[in-house]
Amino acid sequence: MTVPERLIDAATRLFADKGYERVAVQEVVEHAGVTKGAMYHYFGSKDDLLHEIYGRLLRLQTEHLKKIAAADGPVTKRLREAAVDVIVTSIDDFDAAKVFFRSMNHLSAEKQREVRAERRRFHEMFRALVEEGQQDGTFRADVPADVATYYFFGSLHQLGTWYRPDGDIPPGRLAEHYADLLIHSLKA
Amino acid sequence: MTVPERLIDAATRLFADKGYERVAVQEVVEHAGVTKGAMYHYFGSKDDLLHEIYGRLLRLQTEHLKKIAAADGPVTKRLREAAVDVIVTSIDDFDAAKVFFRSMNHLSAEKQREVRAERRRFHEMFRALVEEGQQDGTFRADVPADVATYYFFGSLHQLGTWYRPDGDIPPGRLAEHYADLLIHSLKA
Amino acid sequence: MTVPERLIDAATRLFADKGYERVAVQEVVEHAGVTKGAMYHYFGSKDDLLHEIYGRLLRLQTEHLKKIAAADGPVTKRLREAAVDVIVTSIDDFDAAKVFFRSMNHLSAEKQREVRAERRRFHEMFRALVEEGQQDGTFRADVPADVATYYFFGSLHQLGTWYRPDGDIPPGRLAEHYADLLIHSLKA
Amino acid sequence: MTVPERLIDAATRLFADKGYERVAVQEVVEHAGVTKGAMYHYFGSKDDLLHEIYGRLLRLQTEHLKKIAAADGPVTKRLREAAVDVIVTSIDDFDAAKVFFRSMNHLSAEKQREVRAERRRFHEMFRALVEEGQQDGTFRADVPADVATYYFFGSLHQLGTWYRPDGDIPPGRLAEHYADLLIHSLKA
DNA sequence: GATGAATGAGAATTCATTCAT
DNA sequence: TATGAATGAATTCTCATTCAT
CATH class of the missing domain: 1.10.10.60 (Homeodomain-like)
Incomplete structure (x- = not known):
């Protein structure tokens, strides 16, 4: 290395x-x-290290999401896949994910803006899937897509505080549960 | 003062x-x-201040939850009320809530144990409501009550990173949306 | 102390x-x-110390110059007194003067502006004496008062690099020589 | 290059x-x-660079001074020429001159001795001109030639702190003024 | 109850210089 | 001739906490 x-x-x-x-x-x-x-x-600087850690994970997840969102198939399937993927990749590199969830505030103002912008794009791609489902009647429209997206990412970003990959619930199962809860909460 | x-x-x-x-x-x-x-x-010490901030909010929310959980009425109603209440009270004292969500790691080991234990009790009371609903068939049983509870509290604990009480969505409405998403995600 | x-x-x-x-x-x-x-x-900060050292000497010399310039008597006498005084007080607190002459560049931008402004005022009071003499015909007018002032202060500010107060030339005598050279160089 | x-x-x-x-x-x-x-x-090393910068300017000025001092003509003329030349060459390579005036202290002890010795020789050649004038009655003898020399070089060495070659006073004029002040201050 | 001077242990960062290639 | 990665010692500044008054 x-x-x-x-x-x-x-x-x-x-x-x-x-x-x-x-x-x-x-x-x-x-x-x-x-x-x-x-x-x-x-x-x-010290926070350059942090930035690099962020960058890697965020780039990976963004790539995945792009592919998933652009694929064919019903929106429910794509949203579920997106949800599963972001959880699985987060747990795959759980240390990086924990840092990501917890320490963004410590970046310098400039780098924080940069990361926020990238995170924003990720958020919006995800939200677009929810909106797509709302427009074609698959998902309920009485909850704003933005709120639902924050709700899901909130859950994801707290994983680091309680989840243990080597505990009772294996990563794949956790991802299924979370994706399930998301889809269920949106079903029309 | x-x-x-x-x-x-x-x-x-x-x-x-x-x-x-x-x-x-x-x-x-x-x-x-x-x-x-x-x-x-x-x-x-400095972290005594932190401890005090935690204590106040946590005590308040625990009291509320006790009353709500012990009340009469269908479990769906009680769970919804509990969800709404914990969000509303968090936003009511949003600064304290932000501190709560973000800074627990900075408590001394001893105080952290103490707070964790209290939080644990809160978590368990909430989870008990979910389990009650699962046992009487109101809620789906294919997702562990624990996971669902973490899912909801995760969302709550991330509020501080994006929600603005004086923005487009008033606190009451946000609370309804979040409670709604929770109930929906659990509906049998 | x-x-x-x-x-x-x-x-x-x-x-x-x-x-x-x-x-x-x-x-x-x-x-x-x-x-x-x-x-x-x-x-x-470290440069606060520097600033304080400057301030003390500069304030003292400014006070003296004010009194000397405002006194009665022929301009030649007042200019000579001013010249003698700034040299004598510089040598009296020679360490401070050396710092003053040599280290201004190390002040923070803001403090440097402040000190420069004060130094500027000192320079201008001194130059005004030269101009007064030029206007009443005591001094030659074919050299700008500003240049003559810089010439004298340049000499003064380099004292730290060669002069030893306990050497052959006592401070009073050095001051007389310098004042003499100044007056002579300006005599009509 | x-x-x-x-x-x-x-x-x-x-x-x-x-x-x-x-x-x-x-x-x-x-x-x-x-x-x-x-x-x-x-x-x-880093201070080798400094040494080189010094060396160039000092060698040039020493050469010039040698020629000027050894020329024929009245001492007043030669001293004036020497004064003009050292100012003009300093301003010609003003960056080097600024470094020269300001940073000698940063040379290693050994190199500092070397430079000091060369500077000393320069100083003495210049002073010799003053003494020559004092001995033949052209200049006043009541001020030590050494002091007068320091007085002049002090002014020169401070040029970097205030003079701007592209400002109101062109280099040639400044040199004339300074030489003028020197000669005048010494006239018997 | 309250002050604020003083401590002392650490923190991030800088930089001239060396050296294997 | 030239590279640039790596060193390691030094530097400024921060801060929770203590304690005599």
Whole structure:
């Protein structure tokens, strides 16, 4: 593994465990087995590490969502797939996801804007699926698509606070339950 | 207002705005118009303030939930009321709620255990309502009551990141939508 | 001596000796016999110390110049007195003067503006004396008063690089020589 | 332009602008369009760059002064020429001159001794002209030649802090004024 | 009850320089 | 000749907390 990869890995694990603010740069570089200077050679600042962690997961999930949304098939199926996928990929890289859910506030203002914009696009693609279902009568229209989307993502973003991938409920099953609850809550 | 009240108020506002770690004790006491010494006279430490903020909201919501759960009437009605209430009271004291949602990790280990236990009790009372509905056939039983409860509270706990009480959707309406989504997602 | 005084004293000596950039805050506080925390209790930053050092000397010299310029007597006498005074007071607090001459660039932009403005006022009061002499025919008018003023202050501001108060030339004598050169260079 | 030349150029501009200590080697090499390795290939250290900048200007001015001092003609004329020349050449390469005036303290002890010695020789050649004039009765003898020389060089060395070559006073005129003030201040 | 000066342990970041390639 | 990754020591500043008054 290259030095930047080792750094991202160590940072992801530590930030997920203790939260961004509670992790010293010193700890990250020790875990990565390099020196502080090396870290600052590759990353401009501590919050650059955070940004990179976000970027990776967000890019992956956005790609997936694009494909799923653009596929053929009934909207219910596509929305369910989208929901399952975002949960499964979040749990696949659960440390990154935890960091993502918990530490965005610690990004610099500028990077926060950038990430927010990307997150916004993700939100809107997802919401568009809900709206599509509302327009063709598959989903109830008496709850705003935006609110339903926030409702679902809210649940997703709290996963890090309680879910344990190696506990009673395996990731796939959890994803099915969550997708199920979403679809059910919207069924006309 | 007494000095401790002024401190709690200032802390609530500041912690909600910037997050616990980004607020210096110095700032809190300045906003409260007192000195550091005074703060340490009333509170043992910075995270005592946090603890107090949690305690107030949690105690209030627990009381409400107890009454609602113990009331007569169909379980659907009681669950809906419980859902509406926890949202409305969260938005009523939205700053405290934001702190609550976001900063629990910053409590000392001991206080965290304490708060977790209280939150746990709250979670269980709520889940009990879901289970009651599952047992009498009102709600679907193919999704664990625990998961459904986490799903709902996840949504609630993320409100602070996007909802604006003075925006397009008034608190009452939001609460109805959220309760609606919950009930719908569970309907047999 | 109070803590802030001890800090100013230590900083003045060290900055004069080694230059602002070469002195660590740590050194200053060690020489002052206090801790870093104490320093940051009284001064907002390292360059606040610098600002304070400037302020003191500049205020003193401005006061003196005001009195001298406003006094009665021929302009030659007043200009000579002004010249002697600024040199004598600079050498009286030679460490502060050295810092003053050498380290202004290290102030923050804002404080630099402030100090520049004050220095500007000093420069203008001095130049006004030269102009007065030019208008009443005492001094030559073929060299701009501004240039003559810069010429003199340039000499003054370089004193720190070569002059030793305990060397062959006592401060009073040096001041007389410098004032003499100034007056002579301007005589009609 | 060769690589070392590009480096000297970039360093001169940057050091003049921000001061030696505020310029990172990284910046210099970026401005020169080369890499750090290249810089350390040609120069032993950061202060080698500084030394080189000094050397060039000082050598040039020393050469000129030698010729001027050794020429025929009355001492007044030669001193005036010397004064004009040192000012004109300083302004011709004003960035180098600013660096020269401001950053000598940052040389290593050894290089500082070397530069000081060269500067000393320059100072003494100049002072010798003053003394010559004092001995033949052209100049006043009641001010030490050394002091007069320091007085003049002080003014010169402060030019960087206020003079703008493209402002109201063109370099040639400024040089005349300064030389004029010097000669006048010494006239018997 | 309340003050505010002082502590001291850490935090992020910078940077000249080296060296294997 | 030239690269650029890596070092490691130093630097400024922050802050919760204590304590004599």
